[in-house]
Amino acid sequence: MFKFIVRRLLAMIPVILAVTFVVFTIMYFTPGDPTNTILGNEWTEDASAKLKTELGLDQSFLVQFFNYTKNLIQGDFGMSYITRAPVSEQLLARFPNTLKVVAGAMLFCVGLGVPIGVFSGVKPYSLFSNFTMVVGLLGVSLPIFWLGLLLILLFSVQLGWLPSSGIDGFASLILPSVALGANYMANIMRTTRSSMLEVIRQDYIRTAKAKGVNARNVVLNHALQNAMMPTVTVIGMNIGALLGGVVLTETVFSIPGTGRLLVEAINKRDTPTVLGCLVIMAVCVAVSNLVVDIVYAYMDPRIKAQYGGGKG
Amino acid sequence: MDEVVKKYTTRKEFFKQYKKKSRLQETWNRFLRNKMAVIGLFIFIFIVLVAITAPIIANYDTEAIKINVPNRLKAPSTEHIFGTDEMGRDIMARIVHGARISLVVGFASVALALFIGGALGAIAGYYGGKIDDVIMRCMDVFLCLPDVLLALAIVAAFGTNLVNMTIAIGLSFTPKFSRVVRSAVMTVRGIEYVEAARAIGSTNTHIITNHVLINCFGPIVVQVTLYVASAILTISALSFIGLGIQAPIPEWGNMLASGRAYMRDHAYIVMAPGLAIFVTILSLNLLGDGLRDALDPRLK
Numbered sequence: 001m002f003k004f005i006v007r008r009l010l011a012m013i014p015v016i017l018a019v020t021f022v023v024f025t026i027m028y029f030t031p032g033d034p035t036n037t038i039l040g041n042e043w044t045e046d047a048s049a050k051l052k053t054e055l056g057l058d059q060s061f062l063v064q065f066f067n068y069t070k071n072l073i074q075g076d077f078g079m080s081y082i083t084r085a086p087v088s089e090q091l092l093a094r095f096p097n098t099l100k101v102v103a104g105a106m107l108f109c110v111g112l113g114v115p116i117g118v119f120s121g122v123k124p125y126s127l128f129s130n131f132t133m134v135v136g137l138l139g140v141s142l143p144i145f146w147l148g149l150l151l152i153l154l155f156s157v158q159l160g161w162l163p164s165s166g167i168d169g170f171a172s173l174i175l176p177s178v179a180l181g182a183n184y185m186a187n188i189m190r191t192t193r194s195s196m197l198e199v200i201r202q203d204y205i206r207t208a209k210a211k212g213v214n215a216r217n218v219v220l221n222h223a224l225q226n227a228m229m230p231t232v233t234v235i236g237m238n239i240g241a242l243l244g245g246v247v248l249t250e251t252v253f254s255i256p257g258t259g260r261l262l263v264e265a266i267n268k269r270d271t272p273t274v275l276g277c278l279v280i281m282a283v284c285v286a287v288s289n290l291v292v293d294i295v296y297a298y299m300d301p302r303i304k305a306q307y308g309g310g311k312g
Numbered sequence: 313m314d315e316v317v318k319k320y321t322t323r324k325e326f327f328k329q330y331k332k333k334s335r336l337q338e339t340w341n342r343f344l345r346n347k348m349a350v351i352g353l354f355i356f357i358f359i360v361l362v363a364i365t366a367p368i369i370a371n372y373d374t375e376a377i378k379i380n381v382p383n384r385l386k387a388p389s390t391e392h393i394f395g396t397d398e399m400g401r402d403i404m405a406r407i408v409h410g411a412r413i414s415l416v417v418g419f420a421s422v423a424l425a426l427f428i429g430g431a432l433g434a435i436a437g438y439y440g441g442k443i444d445d446v447i448m449r450c451m452d453v454f455l456c457l458p459d460v461l462l463a464l465a466i467v468a469a470f471g472t473n474l475v476n477m478t479i480a481i482g483l484s485f486t487p488k489f490s491r492v493v494r495s496a497v498m499t500v501r502g503i504e505y506v507e508a509a510r511a512i513g514s515t516n517t518h519i520i521t522n523h524v525l526i527n528c529f530g531p532i533v534v535q536v537t538l539y540v541a542s543a544i545l546t547i548s549a550l551s552f553i554g555l556g557i558q559a560p561i562p563e564w565g566n567m568l569a570s571g572r573a574y575m576r577d578h579a580y581i582v583m584a585p586g587l588a589i590f591v592t593i594l595s596l597n598l599l600g601d602g603l604r605d606a607l608d609p610r611l612k
Contacts, residue, residue, distance in 0.1 A: 016456075018453040022453060022454065022457075023457070023465055026465050029470075030470075031469075031470070140597060141590055141594035141597050142590060143548065143549070143586065143590060144549070145565075146568060146582070146585075146586030146590065149568065149586065150582075150586070153579055157575075157576050240455075240457075240458040243458050244458025244460035245460070247553060248460075248553065251552070262461075263464075263553050263554070266468040267554070267555075274465070274468055278465055281457070281461055282456050282457050285457070286456055289456075
């Protein structure tokens with residue numbers, strides 16, 4: 001198992017480098033002169049040239065990229081064009097908020113989606129199951145930002161139960177997590193349901209029942225483990241989408257997170273900050289893919305057996 | 313035997329009962345039996361018709377664009393079914409015209425993604441080996457960025473207008489299509505008629521376009537339907553955060569964004585545009601799911 005993890009970790013490095021390269025290239029071709037943004041009214045040809053040398057903008061594309069990556073490895077994301085402070089400072093301040101929202105959403109969609117999916121998969125034609133199917137269908141089609149607005153209207157404007165913006169305390173996390181997670185909860189629920197349906201029909205489940213294992217045990221110990229594989233895949237694929245959606249959630253709920261920072265930076269043409277946000281998000285996606293792979297390996301005995309004789 | 317033949321006046325009619333229905337016909341019949349899918353199809357046709365007839369339903373310049381301050385923030389009434397927005401414009405008119413943008417950009421971006429991603433996927437799937445490795449590893453890199461973020465980066469770099477939006481969304485969907493087409497091609501590649509075509513000396517390009525891709529049609533159509541839905545969602549999402557279609561032009565996402573400030577006292581202002589996005593995406597999802605089930609009955 002250790003070997004597997006190390007191998008996946010090493011495989012992550014080129015991917016992150018490549019993503020950085022792609023994002024860097026896109027941003028490099030941004031039209032316009034960044035010195036205009038930085039100097040504003042004080043722009044003169046001399047000042048601009050001086051600043052360009054200072055920032056290394058007069059060097060060739062490859063040199064610039066090389067320098068950027070070199071600094072990146074040391075945790076230096078460059079200087080913001082607008083605030084003149086290191087980008088990493090802002091990222092450090094903002095990123096925990098994003099993490100909280102994403103974690104909340106994950107908790108919501110896995111914690112609710114999996115059990116509901118299992119229940120409705122075990123009893124496929126019950127009223128409950130049909131109801132969850134309809135909810136699931138509507139849920140996958142709901143735009144995050146609209147759901148967010150509706151939640152604010154209901155729970156903070158009408159009922160006054162929960163705060164509509166900002167981030168302090170647990171209560172302020174509920175609405176953003178639900179808004180962000182709803183789509184994926186529906187997705188996870190549908191996947192769990194259909195794989196549960198498939199597994200529950202198989203021979204070994206019948207055998208277990210025939211042996212006299214009680215129904216609860218059959219579902220939890222025999223069926224669930226196999227039924228969870230597609231769900232884990234869906235969860236893994238959705239982490240990326242959650243991180244994309246966080247930009248919207250943070251906009252709706254005015255949460256000072258990485259997503260909001262990214263949008264602000266784009267509006268102000270603050271390229272280093274934009275780059276920093278995108279790189280951080282990409283690293284998050286890569287890391288969470290890795291985690292999903294490891295979980296997958298733990299759950300699938302075939303992968304486990306491949307690395308280190310069954311027990312690993 | 314004689315009796316049997318007599319029952320049918322001609323030989324043609326006799327054999328008709330044994331004639332296998334074409335695969336397309338069978339698929340279509342299966343699709344029609346799926347009520348939800350048919351509902352989705354109808355809703356979607358309705359939306360397309362609305363988009364086409366938008367200029368007849370409401371005048372673009374006078375009703376959807378022109379600011380009419382005395383008329384602002386009127387609640388829904390017979391005159392304005394969905395009410396008026398903060399600048400006194402009829403929300404219905406704006407939604408109807410917004411449908412055009414969503415549909416055009418949605419389909420155009422998916423077409424772009426299908427063209428580039430499809431070509432790359434077909435090449436990777438058909439040739440396999442090193443070519444496959446190189447193409448797919450490149451696509452994996454793009455998949456590391458959530459598509460909203462990739463689209464954001466492209467729009468951020470090149471500016472927000474219709475063409476850039478289409479390109480941005482199209483490129484951000486490209487890796488997904490390359491995967492879909494690749495796996496579809498890989499399943500068809502080994503079938504005998506492809507080998508037969510190769511045996512009679514067809515060129516690879518000819519085989520890919522005329523034999524392989526034609527037979528991958530099913531899964532590709534399903535994915536196109538579902539991705540048009542996500543493209544439409546992405547357009548409105550980008551517009552909502554202010555990096556998509558810009559203000560006076562009516563687009564569902566930017567209508568939500570501008571209505572947001574007034575929603576506390578005028579909740580209806582965010583209802584109609586959101587509902588428009590929701591219903592469009594729902595109809596496409598229903599349609600896509602229905603097509604998938606109809607094309608592959610085993611999946612159900």
